[in-house]
Amino acid sequence: MKRCLMLFVWLLIGNASFSQFMGAQPGYKPLSGGDWVKSKNCYMLTLLEEDKAVASLLQTDVELAKLAAAKHRAIQLSLSECKDALCLPGFIKFTSQEISVVSNRLKVLYKVGNALDVLVKKHIIPSGMYIRYNDLAPVGLLVKAWEQDAACINYIISVYAEAKKPNYPQIDSISYDIKKRSYYTLMYDCTSEVVEAVNKNDLFFKPSLYAALTYLEVNERRQAADYEPMVSTANKLAAERIKQTKWTAYSYSHILVPGAGPDNLTTPLSGEGMLRCKTAARQYFANKAPFVVVSGGAVHPFKTKYNEAVEMRKYMINVLHVPAYAVIIEPHARHTTTNLRNDARLIFRYGMPFGKPGLIITDKYQNDFIANMEQRCLKELGYVPYKLGKRLSDTALEFYPLVTALQTDADEPMDP
Incomplete structure (x- = not known):
């Protein structure tokens, strides 16, 4: 009964979301122009x-x-x-x-x-x-x-x-x-x-x-060009797997793990990043979602050579034994606002069910921040790229992506 109710809500929200696409097409492939x-x-x-x-x-x-x-x-x-x-x-x-x-x-x-x-x-x-x-x-x-x-x-x-x-x-x-x-x-x-x-x-x-x-x-x-085109390189395994996924078997379309940068130039992955990955892996192995999106760019500290998403993916696969086809990188986000925005873009572009909820897994303090992040999104992006669902625990928060996330940001050249 619970699964049927969730499916009904998903279809209802999904139809509402598709009515808001305003001409944007999930199958559209942006041109690179060589750069x-x-x-x-x-x-x-x-x-x-x-x-x-x-x-x-x-x-x-x-x-x-x-x-x-x-x-x-x-x-x-x-x-x-x-x-x-x-x-x-x-x-x-x-x-x-x-x-x-x-x-x-x-x-x-x-x-x-x-x-x-x-x-x-x-x-x-x-x-x-x-x-x-x-x-x-x-x-x-x-x-x-x-x-x-x-x-x-x-x-x-x-x-x-x-x-x-x-x-x-x-x-x-x-x-x-x-x-x-x-x-x-x-x-x-x-x-x-x-x-x-x-x-x-x-x-x-x-x-x-x-x-x-x-x-x-x-x-x-x-x-901004790092790892592009991801759909045919870094995320190719997951992109192919998405086409075969039976979405009704899962409560969530995916698990989103925002990155946490270390405080020095020699550490690839922070301890906080490891802990977030561990919590997300438990949710994945509990069959909550078929994919994990790890999100974060080369951000902290200044001019770091390490990319948060890439290092988290390595940890998820090599240490936590999450299958490689299930881990998607989003390697460009530089802030919590764009963790969610860029995730919504991936969901849209990769053909995952846009109306199905995602699950944010992070620490209590970042989830507290996300729960009250709308004003910062409006200030920095000009719109809110998501709709929040239930707060399930200190570390777990439901959300729905919104198509407004596709809008390019003119004052963030490393992650527009």
């Missing part, structure tokens, strides 16, 4: 580059071509004009006027049935990466996606070239002392690289996008 950091941070701009018909439309527009040439000239001029390091990236960022010019041109160029319209309907809406704007008309969504990507580029430049404080300075700050003379040399060389690598006839956004990616690279901040 997962670029794709995950600026998906619309990646699409503009990848679609030849769209790229041609934009490159032949007189106003956008003028903008592209002017931007290239300004960046080239900065090499002789700028005498300090922070002056150079200032020429590369988009100005508010430039962003406005592009927005207006997109409105003019967009026509129902043309290449831009097809791009919105075939990729931007199904991807869910701009899902907060999916209720807008296609042209409005197109403009919002552009403005979000432009803001993302400006944010990356402001933090990883101009040394502005990121959201979490202790773990995400710039890697250099900007007061040293060598930093001017680095910024000069980065600008020279942009001038040499990007042609003045390239798409209008190419210099700024290329520069932003370069700044991330020289700061060793390309973690």
